[in-house]
Amino acid sequence: MAIIKDIIKVNERLYRLSKEISKLSDDINVPTFLVGGCVRDLLMDPQKDATDIDIMIEGDAIDYAKKLAKKLGVKTIVPFPEFFTARIPYKECQIEVASARLESYAKDSRKPESVDMTDVTNDLKRRDFTINAIAISLVKNEFGTLIDPFNGIQHLKSKLLITPVNPDTTFKEDPLRMMRAAYFASKLSMNLDKKCLKSIKSNVDRIKIVSQERITNELFKILRTPKPSVGLIMLQETDLLKYVFPEIAVMYGLEQTSEWHHKDIFFHTMEVVDNAAKLSNDTNLRLAALVHDIAKPKTRRLHSKKGYTFYGHDDLGSRMLEEISKRMKFSNKTKNYIQKLTALHLRPISLAKKEVTDSAIRRLIVDGGEHLDDLMLLCRADITTKNPDNVKKYLSNFDRVEKRMNEVDKLDELRSFQSPVKGDEIMKMFNLSAGKKIGAIKSLIEEAILDGEIGNSHKEAIKFLNVLKKTDKFS
Missing domain, CATH: 1.10.110.30 (Hydrophobic Seed Protein)
Structure with missing residues (x-):
């Protein structure tokens, strides 16, 4: 065992709370210990505050949690009597209190079949990894004593x-x-x-x-x-x-043409995810990076001159994500987001390869909508070629596309773009009742705006409708 009182003192919040816990432990004569991730993280970086503080006691955790909560000014706790644990929603961090215990499990369940009270050493034995099986005693006359029966500190050092x-x-x-x-x-x-x-x-x-x-x-x-x-x-x-994710697993070992990417689809995908992680902390963007090529295995074909092709993998991938999202229990917001980015991830690349028209830029802005910036981040992350000259060229192309997007008038209006003339106006103007014809007319207005035939304003849209009305196409 080793004394690490000085390390605890480095972390002001943990030291302050530990002293409060230690005093309660002494008052009611219940041995108490810091355990788990907060101990591991303290050893790795003493100055970093833990998100949660895990306390293990040799006694009744729920009763102890009530007493500690009262001491900390917390009115209620969240008890889990079947697991002999309780959560204290303290204002500075979540505090988890658990009884030292041994558990046994049924073959077909993660839930403990039986729970028996034990001491600190036997409790640490049931932890997942030795780096999380380290405890610090908060017992008054042993305060700061490190308990490491499975060499977790050494394993932490040796990674x-x-x-x-x-x-x-x-x-x-x-x-x-x-x-x-x-x-x-x-x-x-x-x-x-x-x-x-x-x-x-x-x-x-x-x-x-x-x-x-x-x-x-x-x-x-x-x-x-x-x-x-x-x-x-x-x-x-x-x-x-x-x-866990069979559609990603099947990518392993499948080759692809390496102009833009890593030759192996799986390792290309891994690199795209890491690139996205460097560009953003958004978990959904990183998920989009993981799934953006999810249909490549199903669309992979070998062309005699072009090598491997994956025609339509963007569209098919977006459609595949409907069922995958249901299976994986993704939220609707996450599902819609990854579907959109998967469907559009080739669009900026195609624009970067050719002279860009205002119409193409407008359509990209409208289709990307509120996720346009994330789409461009994904496209940058998608460049995994090892040729530095190619990387420079492709990034320069994306810069050019983004510059053109910023040059197109009323960028922000286009991101939430819809017909400037509402359905009730169209019905009155064409003497029509609600139905498919109204949607078709609105689509014609939107197409005219995107093609640059008319401006994105109510006045110009009405002029367009007056011309359309004379054709008697929707009479």
């Missing part, structure tokens, strides 16, 4: 992910821990122990008992890391990706 006990036991009890291995590898730049890698491959089908919501949440956590490809490639190497 090794290893389980406290036999990995088969760890992963069978909670299969989601297999995905957490990929998350921690990606978040903390760590390597997976060979026995753990072998164990995940042996137990990979256990992931099927985990709810889709949990799987998707873990996938998003990987996408939020500084270099998501680390975790995603680990999912591929352990065969988890076949269960």
Whole structure:
């Protein structure tokens, strides 16, 4: 054991709360410990505040949480009696309180079948990885004493992910821990122990008992890391990706023509995700980067002169994402966003290759709408060629397209563009009732504006309709 009081003192918030917790522990004679991620993060960066503080006690967690909440001025707690845990919604951070416990699991469930109270060492044994199986005593006469029975500090230093006990036991009890291995590898730049890698491959089908919501949440956590490809490639190497996201897994080993991209579709996609992560913290944009070529395996053809082609993969990919989003439990907002960016991700590239007309620019602005800036970020992220001259050329082309977009009049109006003449006006003017003809007329107005035939104003649209009315086409 080691004393790290001085490290705790570096983190003002954690030290202040730890002293309050320690005093309560002494007052009611209940051994209390800091555990989990807040200890790991403290050892890695003492000055960084943890998002959550995890407390383990050798006693009744819910009763303890009520007493601590009162001490901290928090009126109510969120108890989870079946798990012997409680959450304190403290104003500065979430505080999780859990009883030191041992758990046993049924074969087909992640929920504990039985829970038995135990001490700190046995509780640490059931943790996912040794780097999270470190505790700091807050008992008054042992304050700051480090408890590290599984060499978690050494593994943290050597950047090794290893389980406290036999990995088969760890992963069978909670299969989601297999995905957490990929998350921690990606978040903390760590390597997976060979026995753990072998164990995940042996137990990979256990992931099927985990709810889709949990799987998707873990996938998003990987996408939020500084270099998501680390975790995603680990999912591929352990065969988890076949269960988590089969449409991405099937990309592995498929070649493509390398003018713009990496030759392998899977590794090209990984690089696009990492590029997007460098450009934006938006999780949905990173997800769009992951799925933008999702239809390439289905549209891949070998042309005698052009090499591999993927005609229509943008349109098919957008349509595939309808069902995929339902399966993955994406929100409607996320689904619509990734569908739009997938459908449009080739458009700026095609404009960059040729002389750009105002009409083409207007259509791109209208179709991109509020997501136009993100679309352009995705297109930049999509350049993964290793030829620096080509990278420079392609980025210069995108600069030219963006410059033209900014030059087109009323850019912001076009992003939320619709006919300046409303349906009721059209019905009155053409003596029509509500129906498809009204939509067709509005479409003609919009097309005329996008083609530059008329300006984007009510006055010019009415003039256009007066001419259209004389044709008797909609009488």
